Structures are given as C-alpha cells and as structure tokens.
Amino acid sequence: MTGVVITGVGMHPFGRFEGVSTTDMGVAAVRAALREAGIGKDGFQAAFCGTAYGGVATGHKVLSRLGMTGMPILDVEAGCASGGAALMLAAAAIRAGQYDTALVFGTEKMPKGIIRSSFFEPWQEEAGLAATPAFFGLRAQRLCLTSGVTKDHLARVVVKNRRHGVANPDAMYQKETTVEEVLGSRVVCEPLHLFMLCSPNEGAAALVLRRADLPAPSTATASALSTPVTLAAAVLRSHIPGPVLSESTPLAGLASDAVPAPSTLASTAAYEEAGLGPADLDVVECQDTDAARELLSCEELGLCEPGGSAALLDSGATALGGRLPVNPSGGLLSKGEPLGASALGQVVELVRQLRSECGPRQVEGARTALSHTVGRGANAGVVILTR
Amino acid sequence: MSGMVRDGLFRDGDPPALLGSRCGACGSVHFPRADACTYCAADDPAPIDLSPSGTLWAWTAVTAPPPGYKGEVPFGIGVVELPEGVRVITRVTESDPASLREGQAMELRVVPLHPNDDGTDVVTYAFAPTASS
Numbered sequence: 001m002t003g004v005v006i007t008g009v010g011m012h013p014f015g016r017f018e019g020v021s022t023t024d025m026g027v028a029a030v031r032a033a034l035r036e037a038g039i040g041k042d043g044f045q046a047a048f049c050g051t052a053y054g055g056v057a058t059g060h061k062v063l064s065r066l067g068m069t070g071m072p073i074l075d076v077e078a079g080c081a082s083g084g085a086a087l088m089l090a091a092a093a094i095r096a097g098q099y100d101t102a103l104v105f106g107t108e109k110m111p112k113g114i115i116r117s118s119f120f121e122p123w124q125e126e127a128g129l130a131a132t133p134a135f136f137g138l139r140a141q142r143l144c145l146t147s148g149v150t151k152d153h154l155a156r157v158v159v160k161n162r163r164h165g166v167a168n169p170d171a172m173y174q175k176e177t178t179v180e181e182v183l184g185s186r187v188v189c190e191p192l193h194l195f196m197l198c199s200p201n202e203g204a205a206a207l208v209l210r211r212a213d214l215p216a217p218s219t220a221t222a223s224a225l226s227t228p229v230t231l232a233a234a235v236l237r238s239h240i241p242g243p244v245l246s247e248s249t250p251l252a253g254l255a256s257d258a259v260p261a262p263s264t265l266a267s268t269a270a271y272e273e274a275g276l277g278p279a280d281l282d283v284v285e286c287q288d289t290d291a292a293r294e295l296l297s298c299e300e301l302g303l304c305e306p307g308g309s310a311a312l313l314d315s316g317a318t319a320l321g322g323r324l325p326v327n328p329s330g331g332l333l334s335k336g337e338p339l340g341a342s343a344l345g346q347v348v349e350l351v352r353q354l355r356s357e358c359g360p361r362q363v364e365g366a367r368t369a370l371s372h373t374v375g376r377g378a379n380a381g382v383v384i385l386t387r
Numbered sequence: 388m389s390g391m392v393r394d395g396l397f398r399d400g401d402p403p404a405l406l407g408s409r410c411g412a413c414g415s416v417h418f419p420r421a422d423a424c425t426y427c428a429a430d431d432p433a434p435i436d437l438s439p440s441g442t443l444w445a446w447t448a449v450t451a452p453p454p455g456y457k458g459e460v461p462f463g464i465g466v467v468e469l470p471e472g473v474r475v476i477t478r479v480t481e482s483d484p485a486s487l488r489e490g491q492a493m494e495l496r497v498v499p500l501h502p503n504d505d506g507t508d509v510v511t512y513a514f515a516p517t518a519s520s
Contacts, residue, residue, distance in 0.1 A: 116454035123393040125455025127500060127511045128478060134464045137447035145445075145489060189447045190484040241426050244466055244474040245445070250425075252407075252418035252475045255444075255468050 003212030004091045004231040006385070008037030008224050009348040012107070014203035014335040015172040022054050025204035026062035026107035029341075033105070033206035038219030041066070044208065045099040047073045048090045050082035050106035051340035058340075062107060079247070080287065081236060081373040082106060083205065083343030084381020088234040090209050100214055105206035106345075108338035112200070119249070119376050129251070133197060133290075137189030139245045140292030144191060147307045149295055151191050153314075155182040157291040158195050158333055160319050165330020167360035170345070172201055172336040196291040201336030205344035207351075227355040232274035232368075232384040237266040239378035247378035262380035263287075263300035263372060270370070270382040271302075278302040281324060282366040283353050285346035287374045288331040298326065301372055301382070320361060328353065328361045343381055346371040354387040392500055392511040395420065399497040402439045405475065405512060408432035416471045439495035440517065441469040448482045457501040457509075467493050467514045478513035492517035 010032025012025040026049070034040065047068075049059025059073045078085035083106035090102040120130035128134075143149045159179055165171040177195060185194040209231065210216075216225055239246045239262045244253030246261070271277050278301065286301065288294035295309035303324060304312040312318060318326035329335060329349040332342060350369035352358050367387055374380040391397070396419055398404045407418040412429035421432050446465030452458075463479030465487075480498060481487055494517045499508035 121393075122455065125453065126457060126509070127392045128449060128453065128456050128458055128462055128464065129476060130455065131449045131453035131464065133453075134447055134449050138445040138464070138466060141445050141447060187450060189449055191447075244476060250476070252416075252473050254415075255472045255474050 002095055002097065004094050004209050005212045006207055006229045006231055006351050007210045007216060007220060008033040008035070008208035009351045010036065010206045011170050011345065011348050012204040013170040014201055014338055014341070014345060017202055022051070022058060022107050022109045023061045023065060025202065026058070026105055027065050029107065029204035029206035030062060030066065030103065030105050033103070033208050036221045036224040037208035038217040038221065038224070039101065039208065041068045043217070044071065044101040044103045046071050046090065046093060047103040047105070048086035049073065049075050050086040050344060051075055051108055052077050052079060052082055053108060053110060054340060058107065062105070078236065078379040078381070079377045080289070080337070080339055080375025081343055081379040081381035082340045084234070084371070084373050084383060085236050085379065087207070087344065087347065087383060088236045088381065091231055091234045094209055094211055101208065101210045103206065103208055104344065105204065106341035106343065107204035108340040109202045110200035110338055117376060133189045133192065135245060135249060136197065136290045136293065137192045139296065140191050140290065142245065143292050143296055147295070147299070147309055149292065149310045151183065152179065153295065153310050154191060154196050154291040155179040156313060157288070157294050158182045161288060161327050161331040161333040164320055164328050164361055165334025168330045168334065171330045171334040172199060173330070173334045192290055192292070198289050198332035199336040201338055203336070203338040203341045203345065205341045205348045207344060207347060223355060223357065227387055229351050229354050230386045232386045233270040234383045235266045235270040235273060236379060236381050237262045237269065247375050249376070261300045262378045263297060263374045263382070266380040266382040267301045267372065270384050274384040274386070276368065276384070280368050281370050283328060283350065283363040283369045284324060284326045284372070285329060285331070285349055286326055286372040288327055288333050289337065289375070291333070294326065294331065297372055297374070301370065320363065325363045328358065328363055339375070343371065343373040346373065347383055347385070350385050354385060390503060390507065390509050392509055397497065397512040399510065403495050403497045403512070404436035404439055405495065407435050407437045409435050416473045418473060418475055437473070438470045441467040441493050441514070443487060443489060443491045443493050444468045444474055446479055446484055446487050448484050465514070478511060480513050480515040487516070
C-alpha cells in the first residue's frame with residue numbers, strides 16, 4: 001500500500017471576520033495550499049471539505065470560485081472532527097490507488113455565543129438540557145474528582161496555551177493571560193470560568209495530499225520541497241454507548257467507567273497504523289474546547305496514565321520547552337474553534353512544526369506529531385505525522 | 388392543568404417516575420424508553436419505571452440562558468446514579484453547586500419549567516436533595 005505525504009498547507013486565520021464569507025475563507029486557504037504544493041486545477045483528482053455549519057455544497061462553492069471543478073467534491077460533517085474525517089477519506093482513497101493527489105480543506109463561520117446544535121431536540125433546549133457548557137462543566141468536575149485536577153490546574157492550562165498563542169499570527173487571541181485573570185472571569189458552569197472555554201469562531205485550513213512514491217512537482221515552494229511530511233495515520237472513531245458525559249450527549253448512560261472513550265479508540269488505532277506509541281511523540285495538538293478537555297485528552301491519548309493529567313501539567317512537560325509540548329499553536333483556547341476547519345488547522349500547525357517554520361513557538365527538532373479532535377456525535381479524529 | 392415538556396419521559400404522580408426500559412437480551416436499562424436496545428439493538432425492551440431515588444454523581448449550574456431555553460437562570464444540572472445501574476442527566480433543583488456533595492441522596496420531582504402562553508406551567512423532571520440527607 002502506498003504512503004501519503006502532505007505537500008502543501010494553507011490557512012485563513014481563525015477569528016471573527018465581518019463581511020468575509022465561508023467561501024472567501026475557504027478560497028484563501030485552498031489557494032495557499034495549492035501554491036505550496038505547486039499545483040493548479042489539473043493537479044488533484046478529488047476534493048474533501050470539512051464543514052458543520054457551511055450548508056449545502058460548501059466545498060463546491062469554494063472550488064467554483066477558482067474554476068477548479070469537474071472532479072468529485074465531497075462535504076464531510078463529523079462535528080469537531082469534520083476536518084479529520086475529510087483527511088481520513090482522502091488518505092484512504094490515495095492509499096487505495098483511487099487518486100494520486102487530493103485536496104482537503106475545511107471552512108467555517110460559527111454562529112456567535114453558545115453553539116446551538118441541531119443535534120438536540122427542541123424539548124431538550126426548552127428544558128435546559130442542551131446547554132453545551134454544562135456538559136463541559138460536568139465533565140470537568142468529574143476530572144477534578146477523579147484526577148486530582150483543581151481550578152488552579154484548569155487556569156494554568158489556559159495560561160499555557162494563551163502564552164503559546166502569542167506567537168501564532170493565525171490565532172484569535174495573541175495576548176497572554178494570568179491565573180488571576182482566568183479565575184476572575186465570570187463562572188459559566190462550575191468549575192469552568194469564561195476564559196477556560198474556547199470561542200466558536202471562523203476560519204479555514206487546507207492541505208494537499210499526494211502519493212508518497214510520486215515526485216513533487218518542480219513548481220512546489222522551497223518550503224514544501226525541503227521537508228517531506230508523511231501522513232502516518234488518519235483515524236476516525238465514534239463512541240461506544242455507556243459513558244453518560246460522552247460527546248454523544250445521551251440523556252442516560254451506564255454506572256460504569258470501564259467503557260473506552262472514542263479518543264482512546266482513535267488514538268490506539270492511529271498508534272498501531274503508524275507503528276509507534278505515545279512515547280515517540282514530540283509535539284501534540286489536542287482538543288481543548290475547555291481547559292479540562294485538554295487534560296482529559298492527554299489521558300485519553302495515553303500521554304499520561306489515567307488520572308495523571310494534573311501531574312503531567314505540573315511537570316511542565318506540556319509547555320513549550322517541555323518534553324512533549326501540547327498545543328504549541330495556542331490551541332483552540334487561543335485560536336477559537338471553527339468546527340470544520342479546526343482539525344485541519346491543527347494539522348497545518350504540525351506540518352509547519354515538522355518543517356521548523358514556527359519561529360518563537362517552534363518545538364525544536366520535532367519529528368513526530370499527533371493531532372486530536374473530538375466532538376459531537378461522538379466523533380474523535382487522530383492524525384499522526386512524521387518526517 | 389400543566390403540560391409536560393415532552394410526553395413519555397416521566398409520570399407525574401406520588402411518587403413520580405422516569406419512564407425507562409430494560410433490554411430482554413442484554414439487560415441494559417435505557418432512558419428515555421427505547422424501541423430497540425441502544426446497546427445491542429434487540430427488539431422490544433420491556434417498559435419499566437426507574438427508581439425515583441438515587442445518588443448525586445456530578446453537578447453544576449447554568450448561569451446564562453442557553454439557546455431555546457425559556458426558564459429561569461441560574462439553574463442546576465447534574466448526573467444522578469440510580470439503583471438500576473444507570474446515570475441520568477437531569478435538572479437539579481439546587482442551583483448553588485457549593486451546597487451539593489458527591490454521593491448525596493437525591494429524589495425525583497416534577498417541577499415547573501416556565502409558564503405557557505395560557506398561564507399554565509410547563510413542567511419537567513428534576514432531582515432534589517432528599518430532605519433527610
């Protein structure tokens with residue numbers, strides 16, 4: 001089976017952009033990725049577009065603006081993991097020999113405020129049982145009860161990621177914060193304060209994937225040619241029923257904690273596909289919808305023992321300069337979360353990390369990287385890159 | 388006369404009950420009542436009333452009105468573990484998280500959610516700390 005390499009990446013920054021459409025942002029990201037890869041309309045045979053709120057034919061609208069149609073264009077929705085799902089489909093098609101080169105992008109303009117999801121029935125909204133931050137708060141409380149996590153830990157996750165985000169020009173917040181400021185922001189749902197929650201926002205990201213055994217076009221940029229980045233694994237998993245606080249947001253579950261989380265299922269399969277384990281990773285971008293989610297993600301991805309996320313944070317390992325920096329981009333806490341673009345935004349960051357292009361937020365010598373998204377469905381996506 | 392926020396979820400009585408089901412094949416207990424087992428897909432789970440008493444497993448309060456919500460804020464929300472081996476997402480009548488503790492005894496109530504256009508109340512299920520606890 002052929003390998004897959006990432007030959008070009010592009011971003012539209014994450015933030016709020018009045019007067020800029022979902023299509024506009026997608027076009028910007030796609031053009032940047034194609035420019036790096038050195039290809040145009042005839043350079044790819046399929047396109048996969050991650051989006052959750054973009055509406056009908058989001059991908060077609062982007063590529064129509066560039067005259068790049070005729071090939072199959074698929075919109076892919078998998079909640080927070082939409083981009084990861086698009087990437088998995090594209091990689092599988094290339095590995096199967098269906099295409100030589102595929103374009104993968106995600107673009108999103110989220111509604112402002114608490115995310116209103118069509119996932120819930122109207123009565124759940126009416127009864128107050130569709131309050132997304134409440135589920136985050138309940139999950140955070142359980143982590144506090146089972147993993148020795150305190151509010152101070154939660155605040156320090158935010159401080160860490162916001163410090164990382166200062167050096168990321170594509171992030172929504174590029175300003176440091178303090179533990180005092182985080183704990184001084186209003187309580188949304190105990191134990192979570194406002195600054196501990198990421199902002200739903202807008203943005204786009206794009207990647208070009210190619211069969212590893214084909215030569216790069218001479219038109220590719222020097223940056224793209226210098227460091228080939230291999231897509232070692234791209235895995236999507238859904239939940240197994242049981243956990244009541246799963247992203248599947250059931251109304252009831254089992255009184256048991258033995259059922260594995262979708263992030264654990266996805267990462268276990270991704271480690272196997274890539275032929276490596278968590279100890280081999282140099283840098284991780286993980287789902288930090290809220291501060292507790294980053295800590296839980298570390299546990300579910302096997303970056304520490306179950307219950308060990310507070311100690312991992314305390315050790316400094318997950319900060320830039322530590323053993324295994326987590327969210328050097330600033331994470332969703334700095335970037336904000338445009339659902340269809342967030343997973344691919346992580347992958348763009350990691351490709352740039354592996355190419356040593358990240359300046360002050362560079363993880364020195366990074367060779368192996370993992371991207372993780374998890375959200376409504378439940379869906380969990382894990383991508384592993386190597387150079 | 389009061390209206391339920393959704394029919395088929397609970398029965399308003401003394402005591403009230405959440406309406407669940409139990410799978411004849413794998414024994415799993417569901418809430419809400421299911422047409423097919425949500426764990427093993429077996430047909431026709433048996434309707435059961437869930438126990439109106441349980442223990443508190445997780446809790447928080449919602450401080451700002453979420454989209455589509457017509458009731459008052461803040462309001463409590465939590466997870467209560469029932470003797471049937473299920474954990475249920477539920478409103479909690481106590482909206483000050485500091486006044487609750489893990490494992491405390493809770494009991495089912497039917498409580499007003501918000502007034503309807505005709506002045507009657509829309510009601511829903513909620514768990515309240517058991518008086519003696």
